[in-house]
Amino acid sequence: MSGGIRQSRRAFLATVAAAGGSLLVGFRFASAADGRAGSTALAPNAFIRIDRASVVTLTLPYVEMGQGAYTSQAQLLADELDVGLDQVKLEHAPPDEALYSHSVWGGQITGGSGSLSDSWSSLRQAGATARALLVAAACKQWQVDAKSCRTERGQVMHPATGRRIKYGELIEDAAGLPVPQKVPLKTPGTFRLIGRSVKRVEAPAKIDGSAKFGIDALPAGVVFAAVAASPVFNGKLAGVDDRKARAVKGVRQIVKLDDAVAVIADHTWAARKGLAALQISWNEGANANVTSAKLIGECDAALEGEGVVAKKVGDAALAEGKAASTFEATYRQPMLAHLAMEPINCTAHVHAGRCEVWVGSQVLGRAQKAAAEAAGVPLKNVIVHNHLLGGGFGRRLESDYVSQAVSIARQVDRPVKVTWSREEDVQHDFFRYHNHSKVRVGLDGKGKAMSWRHRVVGPAIMTKFLPQFFKDGVDFDVVNGADGPYEFPNVLVDYVRREAPEGLRTGNWRGVGHTRNVFVVESAIDELAHRAGEDPIAYRRALLTKSPRALAVLELAAQKAGWGKTLGKGRGRGVSVMEGFGSYLAQVAEVRVDSTGSVRVERVVCAVDCGTAVNPDIVKAQMESGIIFGISAVLYGKVTVANGRIEQSNFDNCPVLRMHEAPRIEVHLVKSSADPGGVGEPGTSAIQPAVTNAIFNATGKRVRDLPVDAGFLRT
Amino acid sequence: MTTVTVNGARHEVDVDDDTPLLWVLRDVLKLTGTKFGCGIAQCGACTVHVNGVARRSCVTPVGLVGGADVRTIESLRGNAVGRALQEAWLDVAVVQCGYCQPGQLMSATALLESNRSPSNADIDAVMSGNICRCGTYGRIRAAIRQAAKRLDAKGGGAS
Numbered sequence: 001m002s003g004g005i006r007q008s009r010r011a012f013l014a015t016v017a018a019a020g021g022s023l024l025v026g027f028r029f030a031s032a033a034d035g036r037a038g039s040t041a042l043a044p045n046a047f048i049r050i051d052r053a054s055v056v057t058l059t060l061p062y063v064e065m066g067q068g069a070y071t072s073q074a075q076l077l078a079d080e081l082d083v084g085l086d087q088v089k090l091e092h093a094p095p096d097e098a099l100y101s102h103s104v105w106g107g108q109i110t111g112g113s114g115s116l117s118d119s120w121s122s123l124r125q126a127g128a129t130a131r132a133l134l135v136a137a138a139c140k141q142w143q144v145d146a147k148s149c150r151t152e153r154g155q156v157m158h159p160a161t162g163r164r165i166k167y168g169e170l171i172e173d174a175a176g177l178p179v180p181q182k183v184p185l186k187t188p189g190t191f192r193l194i195g196r197s198v199k200r201v202e203a204p205a206k207i208d209g210s211a212k213f214g215i216d217a218l219p220a221g222v223v224f225a226a227v228a229a230s231p232v233f234n235g236k237l238a239g240v241d242d243r244k245a246r247a248v249k250g251v252r253q254i255v256k257l258d259d260a261v262a263v264i265a266d267h268t269w270a271a272r273k274g275l276a277a278l279q280i281s282w283n284e285g286a287n288a289n290v291t292s293a294k295l296i297g298e299c300d301a302a303l304e305g306e307g308v309v310a311k312k313v314g315d316a317a318l319a320e321g322k323a324a325s326t327f328e329a330t331y332r333q334p335m336l337a338h339l340a341m342e343p344i345n346c347t348a349h350v351h352a353g354r355c356e357v358w359v360g361s362q363v364l365g366r367a368q369k370a371a372a373e374a375a376g377v378p379l380k381n382v383i384v385h386n387h388l389l390g391g392g393f394g395r396r397l398e399s400d401y402v403s404q405a406v407s408i409a410r411q412v413d414r415p416v417k418v419t420w421s422r423e424e425d426v427q428h429d430f431f432r433y434h435n436h437s438k439v440r441v442g443l444d445g446k447g448k449a450m451s452w453r454h455r456v457v458g459p460a461i462m463t464k465f466l467p468q469f470f471k472d473g474v475d476f477d478v479v480n481g482a483d484g485p486y487e488f489p490n491v492l493v494d495y496v497r498r499e500a501p502e503g504l505r506t507g508n509w510r511g512v513g514h515t516r517n518v519f520v521v522e523s524a525i526d527e528l529a530h531r532a533g534e535d536p537i538a539y540r541r542a543l544l545t546k547s548p549r550a551l552a553v554l555e556l557a558a559q560k561a562g563w564g565k566t567l568g569k570g571r572g573r574g575v576s577v578m579e580g581f582g583s584y585l586a587q588v589a590e591v592r593v594d595s596t597g598s599v600r601v602e603r604v605v606c607a608v609d610c611g612t613a614v615n616p617d618i619v620k621a622q623m624e625s626g627i628i629f630g631i632s633a634v635l636y637g638k639v640t641v642a643n644g645r646i647e648q649s650n651f652d653n654c655p656v657l658r659m660h661e662a663p664r665i666e667v668h669l670v671k672s673s674a675d676p677g678g679v680g681e682p683g684t685s686a687i688q689p690a691v692t693n694a695i696f697n698a699t700g701k702r703v704r705d706l707p708v709d710a711g712f713l714r715t
Numbered sequence: 716m717t718t719v720t721v722n723g724a725r726h727e728v729d730v731d732d733d734t735p736l737l738w739v740l741r742d743v744l745k746l747t748g749t750k751f752g753c754g755i756a757q758c759g760a761c762t763v764h765v766n767g768v769a770r771r772s773c774v775t776p777v778g779l780v781g782g783a784d785v786r787t788i789e790s791l792r793g794n795a796v797g798r799a800l801q802e803a804w805l806d807v808a809v810v811q812c813g814y815c816q817p818g819q820l821m822s823a824t825a826l827l828e829s830n831r832s833p834s835n836a837d838i839d840a841v842m843s844g845n846i847c848r849c850g851t852y853g854r855i856r857a858a859i860r861q862a863a864k865r866l867d868a869k870g871g872g873a874s
Binding site for chain 1: 733735742752787848850
């Protein structure tokens with residue numbers, strides 16, 4: 001962008017320039033930096049380019065990992081700009097933390113179900129402004145009033161005279177016009193694309209093998225690496241005997257890192273064969289005796305420790321003193337791996353003081369920084385080519401594998417693709433760590449909750465991930481939703497931080513804090529309903545009088561599920577309700593439990609109010625996705641440690657839900673014109689207690705420790 | 716040198732006979748549509764057709780493939796059943812992250828080629844070998860049923 005740029009004075013919008021035969025409209029996605037003192041520059045951080053052929057290109061800071069960002073973001077722009085979705089081309093924004101910071105997270109992050117809420121107003125405003133400019137340019141040519149024109153599929157039309165002109169023919173004129181100041185946005189009644197279930201823009205490439213994921217990068221001259229990191233967390237490489245490995249056909253080189261060893265070869269199999277032929281010795285270090293029992297014991301002990309108050313309403317202790325009875329229960333949630341279908345991989349080339357990286361990452365800016373540090377080159381010398389992500393689920397919010405690949409590439413004279421085996425992927429994950437909770441509730445004579453106390457024990461992921469969300473000793477995420485959407489007269493949520501041993505890496509996992517806390521809250525509420533002798537829906541209803549949106553989804557789910565209708569023997573129905581990510585969800589699960597204790601989820605009814613559903617079918621797909629992901633976790637999800645090593649390794653001993661186990665899922669959307677909420681994560685959060693509550697309904701047995709233990713349910 | 720015939724083209728590849736077909740396809744022949752997921756025939760992401768039969772290419776040594784006709788996702792469009800399934804996949808909006816879908820489509824094609832009107836149980840029996848972490852199972856089932864119906868209406872659709 002060069003001279004001649006004019007910028008509007010308002011905070012939003014916009015710079016307009018004719019550049020390289022295109023109309024370039026720059027604008028800002030609201031950024032975390034915007035509110036800070038001295039941030040007056042307001043450089044545009046997103047661009048719409050309209051070229052002479054009327055092709056609209058949007059540079060998008062969000063990555064596509066299955067959640068539908070490419071499609072729904074394009075819908076926002078195309079609707080206001082009045083072009084067809086097929087006329088919009090998407091380009092990935094390059095890594096730039098300052099420019100592309102998410103408005104809430106404060107980094108170039110695709111996660112937290114936050115992309116749409118981030119762009120909802122800014123992207124539409126940008127489209128509307130660009131459209132207004134193009135209309136103004138046409139009006140000037142035709143000497144007509146803007147009100148007498150309309151726009152459709154990238155053309156300005158003047159119906160009275162039958163004239164029409166393509167956007168591409170207006171770009172020079174439009175670039176010379178003043179940027180309009182207050183452009184009204186469409187209202188729900190006039191949306192053409194927003195609210196429609198248009199097909200995903202990248203789907204055709206995903207059904208013919210042409211879609212390029214990180215693992216598909218093949219820069220010229222690329223060689224292939226297999227890697228083994230220390231099986232004990234924080235262990236170091238002690239020595240390698242590589243004589244046999246070097247004899248493997250296709251093996252080129254052995255690369256040693258502090259904590260890992262890699263074999264470089266002509267293809268991945270030769271590399272893997274070479275790796276298997278290495279005799280490796282490790283310095284196992286301090287973690288060699290760590291077991292899951294020890295970690296679980298530490299979290300249990302922390303339940304009795306001193307907590308930091310995260311939320312306080314009224315006086316829970318006083319209320320407990322006056323209570324007719326109290327309820328207390330402990331819930332334990334295990335360590336979990338992410339198991340994205342695309343195993344962790346990264347391709348890197350370090351040469352002549354520069355570094356080039358091909359990867360699928362949820363955090364492009366961080367990936368670039370990690371690469372620069374590992375390569376020992378300035379940030380500006382690092383190019384990151386981002387690709388489609390074969391699943392993220394929080395794993396690709398980390399950049400360890402970028403650092404590792406670049407460290408390996410530093411020792412290789414050409415581009416090297418590092419592909420982790422599935423075993424490596426499982427055992428060197430950034431795990432969802434153990435989370436334990438204790439709930440104590442003071443009840444009146446009728447079993448109504450007068451006080452809610454929830455002690456949360458878990459790691460403070462935010463200290464590493466987004467430090468601004470760790471404040472006064474409390475991790476915002478770990479306690480998020482710890483009292484549910486309910487109105488309790490007295491609340492005390494406190495937090496005892498318990499970290500994994502150093503080297504056992506922990507991170508975000510789909511649904512984050514809500515996935516842990518909705519399980520606890522909705523399990524406990526279900527127990528309270530049972531103690532009070534009340535129907536689980538009715539009990540919740542009475543606590544939701546001040547949350548109409550939560551109440552509405554609860555009622556809708558109950559009605560669609562046929563709540564109250566009897567089920568056959570061994571079958572049960574359970575409910576959960578939640579608020580999170582700006583959305584409201586209720587789910588009813590139906591399960592069948594057989595005499596061996598095996599659980600099958602047969603049907604799930606999900607009601608969701610996510611505000612404006614920009615693409616209702618993508619919302620439904622995200623609910624289905626979250627539900628399946630959550631059922632995998634509630635029934636099977638568990639990663640355990642013995643001798644400082646992860647015991648699981650692949651899908652054979654780390655099972656996930658398969659088609660024959662998948663329930664019938666019905667998703668019902670509540671019509672709403674509120675701003676869009678997140679939909680990628682809450683489905684996972686809500687399903688777990690719906691399933692365990694259904695198991696209770698079927699068997700009378702209360703599952704408080706996840707995953708479900710068939711032995712406990714056997715009859 | 717080992718000779719393989721992939722999507723109708725013959726290739727000489729200089730790899731050990733025990734090299735799984737998957738890595739020959741992806742790394743040597745640069746046909747990256749076939750995906751690596753687990754390496755132990757647990758997830759189905761690497762599914763290809765060898766003489767029309769669905770095989771997990773991650774555990775199929777190239778030395779055992781011999782002169783067989785190997786078909787990958789890149790040539791699925793040339794197969795009437797495959798094309799019908801691809802259309803149904805788009806129609807039902809199956810894909811999310813999309814990584815497992817080449818394998819899902821190859822498994823589904825093999826299923827419909829041997830059984831033109833599969834029951835739900837038939838579909839589950841074949842497709843339960845393919846894992847999808849985005850949870851697209853319900854839509855895959857629906858898409859297979861839709862493709863089967865359309866092929867049936869066309870009265871054939873053999874490749």
